[in-house]
Amino acid sequence: MASIKDVANRAGVAISTVSKVLNGYPGVSRETKDKVNQAIAELKFTPNAVAAALSSKRTGRVALLLNLSDKTQIVDAINMQYLSGAIQKALEFKLDVITLFFSMLREKNVSEIINYLKSQSIEGLIVYGMSREDQWLTELMESGLFKMVTVDAPFSDEHISSVWIDQQKAQYEVAKKTILENKGCKRIFYIAGKKNAFITQGRIDGIKQLAQEMGLELTIAYGEFSESQARELAFAHEKKTDIFVCASDLMAIGVMRILSELDVFRPVCGFDGITLMGYAGKQMNTVRQDFAAISAAAVEELQRLLEGERGRSRVLAHEVVQIRYQDVIG
Amino acid sequence: MASIKDVANRAGVAISTVSKVLNGYPGVSRETKDKVNQAIAELKFTPNAVAAALSSKRTGRVALLLNLSDKTQIVDAINMQYLSGAIQKALEFKLDVITLFFSMLREKNVSEIINYLKSQSIEGLIVYGMSREDQWLTELMESGLFKMVTVDAPFSDEHISSVWIDQQKAQYEVAKKTILENKGCKRIFYIAGKKNAFITQGRIDGIKQLAQEMGLELTIAYGEFSESQARELAFAHEKKTDIFVCASDLMAIGVMRILSELDVFRPVCGFDGITLMGYAGKQMNTVRQDFAAISAAAVEELQRLLEGERGRSRVLAHEVVQIRYQDVIG
DNA sequence: CTGTTAGCGCTTTCAG
C-alpha cells in the first residue's frame, strides 16, 4: 500500500501538505492541491485510518449496543433495521461501526466495560432498547467518557443525545383512531410492554391521556411484549372490555387470535408497524415506525456530538396506519 | 489513560518488557512479570489497540459480509444468528468485528472495495450467503489481499477457508426420512432455492441421489426461497406429486398451506430448522442448522488463517429433526 | 533475561 510519504514524493511536496489536502484543511494553493490529488489518484492511495487515529486521537469508531434479550423474530427484525440504518449512515460520515450486544457487556463490571471500549478506541455509542434496569449503562453515561445516543430512552446532556418518536402521542393517536372507528367503546384494556422499558411509560401516559379526555374506563396490564401473555390477558378480560390497545403488534396479534377463537369481536390496535407473517386477512391500526430512519438519525446525533456540539433530544415523526397482515412474503 | 510507558516506569522496567508480558511472549522472569502485572493493575492500564495495530501490522479487525438481498423475516433471523455467533466468538479471540452488507459494496468496483477494506485495516472477511453471481467477491478472493472464510460456499486455498454443512447429505437424509415415514411415495417434486446460490446445487445433488437410489421419479423446480412461489408450484403440480421436498422451511410452509386449502394431503419436508411463527399445529421434517455455531466455526477458521495456517474446508454436523410450528412465541 | 532504539503512517505545531 502506498503511504502518505509516497504521495508526497510523487507530488514533490511535504508530507504535511498532503495531510492538509487529505483533510481538506485551508492554506494549500490550488496548484499544489491538484498535484497532490493527482499523485493520490496515480498511486491509488487510501489513507491508513489506524495511523490517522493514533496520531489524531480521533478514531471515528462507534459501537452499536443492541439489546437482544428477547428471542422473538419480531425483535430481531427491528434490530436488523436498526443495524442497517446505522451502518448505512455511518458510512456517509466515514464513521466506523462495530456491533455489540448487551449480553456481552452486562456481565462485566463498569470499569471493565470502559476499559474494553477504550482499548478499542471507541468514542461513541448508540444504545438501543435500554431499560431502567440497565444500571451499568447509566453509569457509563455518567462517566462522561463516551459520546452516547440513546434510542427511545430519554437522556440528554453535554455528551448524550436521544432519538425517539413521541411515544405518548403515538399511543394516543392510534388508540383514538381505533376508538372513533368503532362506536360505543367505553372500556379500554391496555396491554403494556415490559415494565421497565423506557418506551412503556410514555405509551401508558398516552393511553391515560386519551382515556381521561374521552371519559373512558381504563385498565392497564403488562404483557411483556409477549404474544402468549397478551393472549391470556385478553382471554381473562374480554367480557369486560370494549377495545384492546396493545403496546406492540405482536401482542395485538395474540389478542386478535384468541378473540377469533372465542368467536367474539373487539377492536384491537397495535404498535410498531412491523410486517408479520402468517396472519392472513387480519387488519388493524398500528403506529408505523421507520426503524432504519430512527437509527440513521441516531448516527447523525452521534456525529454531532463527536464534532463537539452538545447533546439534545430529537423527536422523529411517526405515522398511524392501518395494516393488513399478509400470508405471503417476498 | 495510562500508557505502556507509565506501566514501565511504575514497574521499574523497560517498555519492551511490558510489551512482552502484555503479549505473553517468553523470556521474562517470573518476578518481573509479577511486577509488571501489578503495575498494570494499579494503573488500570489497558493497551491501546490502535497503536498496537499500527506498530504490529496486525489489526485483528475482520468484517462480516451479510447478504440481505431478501427482505423476509426468515433470512433476517438467520443473519441475526450468524451475527451473534460470530461476534461472540470474535470476542474470545480478541478479534474486532465490523458488519457490512453486500448491498453496500456491490455497487462499488473491486478496487474501491479493496481500498475501503484496506483503509479500515481489515485483515479478514467472513462471507455469508454468497452466490455464483457475486463476481466481485470472487475477485476479492483472487486478489489474495485478505484472509477469507466463506459460509456455505465451496472455496479453499492458501488464504481461504470455507465452512458448511453437507448440503447433499442433509437433503438426502431429510427427504429419505420423510419418504420412509409415508408409504407409497413414487413421485417427488423438489422445490429448489435460488438458482445460483451455492447451497442450491448441493441440495439438488442430494435429492437426485435419493431419487436414483430409491428408483423414484423426480421433478425439480426453482422456488427462489419464496413462500408464494413454492405455493404456486405446489398448486400446479399437486396432482402428479406424492411428496414435496423443499429447500427451505419457508417454502415448505407455503406448500403446506396451499395443500391444506386444497384439502389434500401430501408429505412435505423443509430445510433450515428456523422457528417460524404463525403456523399452528403443522409439523414436518427439516434439517436443523445451528447458524450461530456455523458462524462461530467460521470465526475460528478465520483466526486460523490469520495465524498463518492455510485454508481448508470444514464440514459441520447437521441434524434431521421433526418440528412443530407453534403459534406462540416468547 | 532486560533494555535501547528504530520505526508503523499520520497529524500537528511551528518556523520559514
Add this chain to the structure above:
DNA sequence: CTGAAAGCGCTAACAG
C-alpha cells in the same frame, strides 16, 4: 502558502 520535525502508543529487532 509550504516544509521540517516531534510525537501518538506500541512492537520488534538487536544489543547487552
